[in-house]
Amino acid sequence: MRNVTAPASKSLSHRYCIGAALAEGRSELFHVLESRDLQQTRAILTACGASFDGLPHDGAASAAWLVTGMPRPQGGPQAHPLSCDVHESGTSCRLLTAVLAAGQGCFRIHGAPRMHQRPIGELVDVLRALGVSITYEQTEGCPPLLLETTGLKPEKVGGCVHLGMDTSSQYFSGLLLAAPLAPAPITVELGGQKAMSWPYVGLTLQCLEDFGITFVVEQRPSPDAPWQRMSGQDWRKLREAVPGCLRVTVQPGAYQPGQHTIEGDxxxxxxxxxxxxxxxxxxxxxxxxxxxxxxxxxxxxxxxxxxxxxxxxxxxxxxxxxxxxxxxxxxxxxxxxxxxxxxxxxxxxxxxxxxxxxxxxxxxxxxxxxxxxxxxxxxxxxxxxxxxxxxxxxxxxxxxxxxxxxxxxxxxxxxxxxxxxxxxxxxxxxxxxxxxxxxxxxxxxxxxxxxxxxxxxxxxxx
CATH class of the missing domain: 3.65.10.10 (Enolpyruvate transferase domain)
Incomplete structure (x- = not known):
């Protein structure tokens, strides 16, 4: 018999680092994955105004952090955009592109050569509809990109956007993480042809709930049927989602600091x-x-x-x-x-x-x-x-x-x-x-x- 311990969850480590960075005050995060991708996420959040100070912990591949949060991400002036290097981390790129769009200032999001071939166009289209100025520097629909923002403006879309998950669920998750920073509620309705990797959106909702963010999940049996609100914790039972038949409404509000331990991966x-x-x-x-x-x-x-x-x-x-x-x-x-x-x-x-x-x-x-x-x-x-x-x-x-x-x-x-x-x-x-x-x-x-x-x-x- 061989006995080993699972590493910390990469997906949850990204999300909880973002949640703690957006929570004004101090949060403690334990059993956070210590990997190249997480280093990129933390570095960008730190450049935007948060701070991560190490706490005593066990294990070389996990870390514990005392996180001092920020009101919202702060970029640079138009002439000197804040450099946000995601390297090869698609999770960092997609989640943080949405979160930075809810901030203030100018950001340049870039990475390794392979990252500049990976799509992000569907998320960019939605962020542009929400009032964010985004310019592709090279290939249309892929990083690197320049993002200039004064925050998300839900009134430009009547408070509702449609976002697919045909290519990645991280577009949907990123916008959910950004939505609390908006001045009014944002409803994200699942569009596209099919929903890939829905359980990752469930992890994002779990993170929002743990940081005190209010949201409502609604379903309907068909695109022409009335919406039905899911009660209590029923959203946790969702294992898949149907385009046109699910939406999440996130209320504006402050991320609340707290203490969280990341589960195994x-x-x-x-x-x-x-x-x-x-x-x-x-x-x-x-x-x-x-x-x-x-x-x-x-x-x-x-x-x-x-x-x-x-x-x-x-x-x-x-x-x-x-x-x-x-x-x-x-x-x-x-x-x-x-x-x-x-x-x-x-x-x-x-x-x-x-x-x-x-x-x-x-x-x-x-x-x-x-x-x-x-x-x-x-x-x-x-x-x-x-x-x-x-x-x-x-x-x-x-x-x-x-x-x-x-x-x-x-x-x-x-x-x-x-x-x-x-x-x-x-x-x-x-x-x-x-x-x-x-x-x-x-x-x-x-x-x-x-x-x-x-x-x-x-x-x-x-």
């Missing part, structure tokens, strides 16, 4: 749990909330459906045992970050696994449909790229003798400069103790983006 834990299924030893992961709103909690169900033995205990641990896996069909629009991990798991399975409804993964840190297909092909796994997913032909139980992905001695693997690719490809090393996967990856340090002590955890479970 199901995304980061997914690699550790998957290792239990395909490795040589059972793996027990602790530090996860089984009632979490995180969409990547779905990894437990996926593992079970694929035939893995999974057990929970009274002490908050989840144990996955080495198991014979089989292929399944999956709609992963609510848990897209799991796709690289599930693709590798599927390589070990008997039969084929089909992953659907994740076309937007081509616009992540890497093309997360092409990258797994390319790397798994090096191990003998055949992967068909679909227009919105993958079809992985597993090797488990094949009659011609190749029963699992094999990593030949001379073959190196590319991370495609993507932290989730690096961690998911690590699963390929678990059947052969002679493989040092860090030496096979072209950029093993890319895990610093979201899980800085991943390699230390990996050594514990090999």
């Amino acid at each position: 199901w995304s980061g834990a997914s690699y550790l749990l998957a290792a239990g299924a395909v490795g040589r030893h059972p793996v027990r992961v602790q530090g996860l909330r089984q009632d979490s709103l995180q969409g990547d909690r779905a990894i437990v169900n996926i593992l079970q459906r694929m035939g893995a033995r999974v057990e929970t205990d009274d002490y908050g641990g989840i144990t996955v045992y080495p198991s014979a896996l089989h292929g399944i069909q999956l709609d992963m629009h609510d848990c897209p970050d799991l796709v690289p991990t599930v693709a590798v798991l599927a390589g070990f399975a008997q039969g084929s696994t089909r992953i659907d409804n994740v076309a937007h993964l081509r616009h992540k840190e890497s093309d997360r449909l092409h990258a797994p297909a390319e790397e798994l092909a090096k191990t003998g796994v055949v992967v068909d790229e679909l227009h919105d997913g993958l079809l992985i032909h597993g090797l488990g139980g094949r009659s011609f003798g190749l029963r699992e992905p094999i990593l030949p001695d001379e073959v190196a693997l590319s991370t495609h400069n993507d932290h989730r690719m690096a961690m998911s490809l690590s699963l390929l090393s678990l059947r052969d103790s002679a493989i040092n996967i860090r030496e096979r990856l072209d950029n093993p340090s890319v895990v610093d983006k979201s899980f800085p002590d991943f390699w230390q955890c990996w050594e514990q479970i090999r």
Whole structure:
């Protein structure tokens, strides 16, 4: 049995750092993920007027902060916009673009070259409708961009905007985080054709509630039906949303300072749990909330459906045992970050696994449909790229003798400069103790983006 602890949630760490920075007064945040992406978020919030002072804490990959908040983000003058470098953090870019638009002054939002290829146009269009001046410096619809604002103006849109989640749920979440700074209520109605990754919006609502922000969630059975207000905490039960049939109204108000502890990250834990299924030893992961709103909690169900033995205990641990896996069909629009991990798991399975409804993964840190297909092909796994997913032909139980992905001695693997690719490809090393996967990856340090002590955890479970 191998025992490890899940890292802190990256998604919640971003949101609670933003909430604390917008709360006038002092807040204490504990078990905050300490990663490259979070460094960028904190640096931008600090440049805008908040302060983050370290508190004593345990663990090298998490931090505790005393946060002194600001009334609203403050930018620079038109001649010298405040530089806001998000590097490769899409979460920082999308959430903070909306939040900075609710501030005062001029901001230049930019990042690494790959970030300048990632879309943000739908969010920009809505912010422009709310009275914010935004200019693209290079490619239309992508950073870098110049943002000049005197705050959001809901009266320009009658208090209501339509915002889709076809490409990213972070547009919706960013506007919800910004909305309390507006002078009047803002209703954000879900538009577009489909809603990707709705559970991440649930995490944003959880953050707003914890910082004392008032909001109302409404649904309706069809776009021509009357709206129905969800009572109490019923919004927590939402697992998906239908465009034209859901809206959130956020009241203006002050973020309230407080004390918050960030829960464990199901995304980061997914690699550790998957290792239990395909490795040589059972793996027990602790530090996860089984009632979490995180969409990547779905990894437990996926593992079970694929035939893995999974057990929970009274002490908050989840144990996955080495198991014979089989292929399944999956709609992963609510848990897209799991796709690289599930693709590798599927390589070990008997039969084929089909992953659907994740076309937007081509616009992540890497093309997360092409990258797994390319790397798994090096191990003998055949992967068909679909227009919105993958079809992985597993090797488990094949009659011609190749029963699992094999990593030949001379073959190196590319991370495609993507932290989730690096961690998911690590699963390929678990059947052969002679493989040092860090030496096979072209950029093993890319895990610093979201899980800085991943390699230390990996050594514990090999």
